[in-house]
Amino acid sequence: MLAEIDTSSVIPEKRIEFWRTNVAAAFNLEQKIEPSSRNSFNAKLKAYKLDRLQFTETAGTPYRSTLSRESGSDSDVFAVILPFEGTVVIRQDSREARLEAGGCGFCHLGHSYAIESVTPFRHVAINIPGRELRDIFPACNYITATRIFLKQGAGALLFDTVRALCGCIGEIEQRQPAAVAAADAIVALLRGALYELPQVQDTGPSRLEFYHKERIRSFVKANLRTNLSVELIAKAVELSPRYVHSLFAKEPVSLMKWVWMERLDRCRHDLGLASLNGKSVSEVAYSWGFNDPAHFSRTFRSRFGLSPTQYREQALHPALQSTLPDSGAQPLAA
DSSP states (O other): OOEEEEOTTSOGGGHHHHHHHHHHHHHOOOOEEEESOTTSOOEEEEEEEETTEEEEEEEESOEEEEEOOOTTOSOOEEEEEEEEESOEEEEETTEEEEEOTTEEEEEETTSOEEEEEOSSEEEEEEEEEHHHHHHHOTTGGGOBTOOEEOSSHHHHHHHHHHHHHTTTHHHHHHOHHHHHHHHHHHHHHHHHHHHTOHHHHHHOHHHHHHHHHHHHHHHHHHTTTSOOOHHHHHHHTTOOHHHHHHHTTTSSSOHHHHHHHHHHHHHHHHHTOGGGTTSOHHHHHHHTTOOOHHHHHHHHHHHHSSOHHHHHHHHTOGGGGGGSOOSOOOOOOO
């Protein structure tokens, strides 16, 4: 067991501070706690480690917890909240979801949020690493504070599985093979429930993939001068590297080959500007992310049919313009 906190043995006037302090110590969450009644506040929780997931069951009287953080926080974890009794309201990213038994909602623990139990409640929160959630559902950042019904299909199986786990998770936690299997089952059922969402089915995979590829291309074009990698690009657009690779698997060239082609096009443009004639070929190459002049020269010739120096000489002399190769040359070689 990761943590167990119970205010019932604490005198009423000290319960709020006891709860806030112990939750902060156990989960590294400096929340603001606002109970609906200071004199009758009572709450308890038990938290378990289920392989890479965290499973927390909480019950108590109504209260509101808020967390204010900069969006750049290092905490890339999503909490999936499933109420079993009472009503819970999640607010995040300018959205609000009112959850009751038979539903669930998401909250990103690295961003500001508010979670309010408006009635006496019992719910389970399952923390899942952001990277893993993006692997199974790349658009997860757009469903925070959105109500998800779990009354049929994979969602109903997820709800029943989590409810059953409440009675035996202490034992399962101690057996690593069982914990891994339980965590895998939760993640698989969660994926199924998410892809059954009406808004996802309306969007369709092709439109969703197009949207993500456009986001990736926009980021790359704005950052061509920096040291780009698939991992860095994936982090910037809040997708997993594996999913980014898969998005470009059916493209004529891979993502990083396309990055180099874009850089070569920018170098070609700059080499043809009289205003930049004072810069050496190497300086132009360095300014667009190339760090090996020999490699740059080879790839430039492969793409445009001329060395960078030859291209510049022809581009800066109008009489030689007719001899310039067409810009739509072949993609980079592997």
